[in-house]
Structure formats: C-alpha cells, structure tokens
Amino acid sequence: MNAELLVIGDEILIGQIVDTNSSWICAHLGDIGVNVTHISVVSDDTQDIKGALSLAASRSGVIIMTGGLGPTKDDVTKDALIEYFDTELVVDKDVLIHVEEIFAKYKRVMPPENMQQAEVLANAEVMFNRAGTAPGMWIKKDDIFYAVLPGVPTEMKYLMTHEVIPRLADMHGREVHVHKTILTAGIGESFLAATIAPIEAALPNYIHLAYLPTYGQVRLRLSTSEGHHYDLSELEAQVNKYADAIKALIPEYYINDTEDTLQHTLLKRTERLGYTIAAAESCTGGYFSHLVTTVPGSGQVFLGSIVSYAEAVKEAELDVKAETIERYTAVSEQTAVEMVLGVKKRLKSDYAVSITGYAGPDGGTEENPVGTVWIAVTGLSKTVSTKFLFGKRREDNIIRAATSALYMLYRLISEENL
Structure with a gap:
C-alpha cells in the first residue's frame, strides 16, 4: 500500500518553519506497512492544492494532507477540497460544541471566525480532534482514501494515532517490514x-x-x-x-538499539546506577544542558550547570585559577580539567563534564584555531580530557561539542561501572 503526503503552507516553502510532521508520519506509517512514496509541500493556493491532489490521486491509494485548516483567510485547504470533491461545507454540531467548550474553559469569547472550525466537507467522515479545535476529515473517492489533518503537530499526532493509523491498519495490501x-x-x-x-x-x-x-x-x-x-x-x-x-x-x-537518543540512554543508565551529573559549559552556552533536559525525568540525575562564558565566571564560580588561564588560555586542557573538578565540587555531583573552546566565527589562535574544543569528564576515580578540532561553522561546533561531551560522559560511566 502506497501513500503520499501533501503538506500545505507558504510558511514551509519560505523557510519560516520546519516541516517535522512528515518525518513523524512516515515513521509511523512504515510501522504498519504503508509505504510513503512522495512528499509534496504545496503553497496556500487553491489551484496549487487541487493540482497536487490530482497528481497524488494518479499514483497513490492513500493521501494524507496536513495544514491549512485554521480559521484565518490564508487557510484555503477547505476551499480547494470543496472544488476538488465538488461538495459543500456543513456544520458539525458536535465539533461546534467542542470548540465552544474550549473557549469557555479559558473564559474567552469565541471569535466568529472560529465557527469555521466546525465546518466540514459534506462527503467526509469527521475525525474528532480532542487535542485542538480543527477536526480531521476522512474521505473515500474512487477507491482512494484521503485523510485531511491540521498542521499543528500535537493535533496531527493525535488524529494520526487515534483515527488514521487504526483505519489504515485494518486495510489489506500492507506489507509489514522489519x-x-x-x-x-x-x-x-x-x-x-x-x-x-x-x-x-x-x-x-x-x-x-x-x-x-x-x-x-x-x-x-x-x-x-x-x-x-x-x-x-x-x-x-x-x-x-x-x-x-x-x-x-x-x-x-x-x-x-531502542531508537532512544544518546542523552536518554546516558541519563537512564546513570539513574539506574544512582548517580548524578553536573556540567560546566563555555563555548556551548548551555546546549549540553538543553540536550540533557529534553529527556523526561532528567531532574532525577542532572543537578544543573554553570555556563561560564567569561573568564571571570570560570574563576569565581568554578575555582579556575587565574594563572591557569593566563599561562594556558581559557581553551586548554588545564582549564577544562579545573572547570570540571570545580563544577563537580560546587554542585556536589558524582559525575561532571566541562566544555571550553572557540565556537567561531571569531576567536582562535594559530595554534588553536576556530573549532578547537577541550572537553573534560570526571567521575568516581578518574578524570579524562580530550581535544577536538571541529570546523569553522559556529552552530555545527556547538552541537558537535555537546554531543561529544555526552559520549565522553557515557563512556566514563560505562567504564567505571562494568
């Protein structure tokens, strides 16, 4: 069974937002043996949407559309669908009550435009959206199935999980892959x-x-x-x-081999062992801490971090010696080691990591150019430090440094707890 995704929205075409819905949908369709063969991003234009629908219908048995179902004038997906299916809009009373209840819950007056959220295609089966106001619609025409979904990720995921995937999973023609x-x-x-x-x-x-x-x-x-x-x-x-x-x-x-992230694996292993982690960051500016705290329950392990961007902060908050920075510079093995030992002592953690470097585009020296990063980790019995030479792009250097720090910490914890 082949499927095609139509992603509606000028904001994606001009790079204002990133389309994360498609990757999520593809992953979950693949789990039930539905193969996505095409993904098209379409502008908020009635004729463009109709053209994309016609092309998709010529080559796919399932078409999933996201976006353009809001109450504002730039949301024209319903207009295109009315013309494409030669149908009309009708008000779904249950959806209208749901929308009204949402506004009443927050003690807000519902604008007249939001009445449109309860309007659905007359030829559609309504997929009730408990995660938002815009309902989904399920349509069958000429043995082709159409799922029309809002573009808000939480609402799309709810409708895919509770409405679309169960429908597709009951169909024949799927070949489940491992x-x-x-x-x-x-x-x-x-x-x-x-x-x-x-x-x-x-x-x-x-x-x-x-x-x-x-x-x-x-x-x-x-x-x-x-x-x-x-x-x-x-x-x-x-x-x-x-x-x-x-x-x-x-x-x-x-x-x-569980699909989990590196930071999730690191934190869960550390939690099972009953240890805690702290961080001292300079060039990454807190990005390591951001990655760690994306994991639910990270507070059981991660005590906190000190973002010591300035040399004075390294000295005052992490006990880095002024003579160390003067002699070896702030981007050095010696400074990284004093940073990691300092944050471990300051936050009373079992393990700690420090990152200091030249993220760019400015800074660096002939000996240590932009992209030079020192990372140190310390644990129950030893301290390890490593020098990295990444590249010249600031964003890449920050991400690579934080990821390398995660791995170094993971390796040390693994080695000390065999």
Whole structure:
C-alpha cells in the first residue's frame, strides 16, 4: 500500500518553519506497512492544492494532507477540497460544541471566525480532534482514501494515532517490514563502515543496511525489502541476528538499539546506577544542558550547570585559577580539567563534564584555531580530557561539542561501572 503526503503552507516553502510532521508520519506509517512514496509541500493556493491532489490521486491509494485548516483567510485547504470533491461545507454540531467548550474553559469569547472550525466537507467522515479545535476529515473517492489533518503537530499526532493509523491498519495490501536501528557514537561513518564491512557483505539480498550520520553519531538501520518469502517472526530473527553481529564488532561505540537518543540512554543508565551529573559549559552556552533536559525525568540525575562564558565566571564560580588561564588560555586542557573538578565540587555531583573552546566565527589562535574544543569528564576515580578540532561553522561546533561531551560522559560511566 502506497501513500503520499501533501503538506500545505507558504510558511514551509519560505523557510519560516520546519516541516517535522512528515518525518513523524512516515515513521509511523512504515510501522504498519504503508509505504510513503512522495512528499509534496504545496503553497496556500487553491489551484496549487487541487493540482497536487490530482497528481497524488494518479499514483497513490492513500493521501494524507496536513495544514491549512485554521480559521484565518490564508487557510484555503477547505476551499480547494470543496472544488476538488465538488461538495459543500456543513456544520458539525458536535465539533461546534467542542470548540465552544474550549473557549469557555479559558473564559474567552469565541471569535466568529472560529465557527469555521466546525465546518466540514459534506462527503467526509469527521475525525474528532480532542487535542485542538480543527477536526480531521476522512474521505473515500474512487477507491482512494484521503485523510485531511491540521498542521499543528500535537493535533496531527493525535488524529494520526487515534483515527488514521487504526483505519489504515485494518486495510489489506500492507506489507509489514522489519526495521532495526543501532545507535553508535564516537566513530565516523567511514571508519564504522570499514569495521562492520564483513557483516554488511554477508547480508542477504532482502535485508538492507543504511547509514544515517549526524553530529558525532551514526545510526545504522537494518530493514527488510519487499518480495521476501519469510514470515514476520523469521524476518525479525534474521534482522536481530545481523544486528547482534554488528554490535559485537563495535562494543566501544555501541549505544543502543531502542531508537532512544544518546542523552536518554546516558541519563537512564546513570539513574539506574544512582548517580548524578553536573556540567560546566563555555563555548556551548548551555546546549549540553538543553540536550540533557529534553529527556523526561532528567531532574532525577542532572543537578544543573554553570555556563561560564567569561573568564571571570570560570574563576569565581568554578575555582579556575587565574594563572591557569593566563599561562594556558581559557581553551586548554588545564582549564577544562579545573572547570570540571570545580563544577563537580560546587554542585556536589558524582559525575561532571566541562566544555571550553572557540565556537567561531571569531576567536582562535594559530595554534588553536576556530573549532578547537577541550572537553573534560570526571567521575568516581578518574578524570579524562580530550581535544577536538571541529570546523569553522559556529552552530555545527556547538552541537558537535555537546554531543561529544555526552559520549565522553557515557563512556566514563560505562567504564567505571562494568
């Protein structure tokens, strides 16, 4: 079963916002054996939307639309759908009551424009949206299924989870594939490929390996293709066999095979061990702390951080000696070590990490150019420091430094708690 996504909105085409809905939808459709073959971003224009719908209907059996269902004049998806399906709008009384109750709950007067939220296509089955005001719509025409969803991510996810996916999961024509991902860190893509080359060469033709690199990490994805002759349990066994073989070759760089992030794995392991973490950041400006605190429950492990951007703050808050900075500079192994020991003592943590460097675009020296970063980690019995030389792009350097710090801390905790 093939599906196509139509993402409606000028704000995406001009780069004002990033389309995160499509990746979420693709991942969840893949889990139930629905293959997304095309993704189109369409402007807020009636004719453009109608044209995109016609093209999608010529090649896909399922069309999922997101965006353009709001109450403002720039939301024209419903207008395009009226013309495309040759139908009209009707007021759904249950949706209207729901919208009115939302405004009453917050003691706000409902603007007349929000009445439009209760208007749905006469030929549509209403998908009730308990996460917002705009309902979803499910339409069947000429054996093609259309799901029309709001673009707000929380509302789209609710309707996909509770309405669209259950409908699609009951349909025939799906071929469920097996996927397995392995998260690695601390090893580059080319070195990783060379290390696991014997396993990759031994893969049967119905199992494919993909490399998905990002800052300081590479996620490996093993997936089965169409046309195989094994049942689901046999496929899972085959994929798990090769995944285990890969993991055995990279014990130092293997993080998980659960789809979790590096920071999630780090925090959950630390929590199980009963330890705490603190951070001292300079060039990353708190980005390490941001990554850590995206994990629900991080407060059980992460005590806090000191963003010591200025040298005076390093000295006053982290007990970095003035003579250390004067002799070795603020971007040095000596400074990084004093920072990490200082924050561990100050916040009374079991483990700590420090990051100091030249993120750019200015700064740096001939000996230590932009992109030079020192990271130190300390734990129960030892302190480890490493010098990195990244690149010249400030944003990349910040992300890579924070990710490298996560990995170094993860490795130290793993080594000290075998």
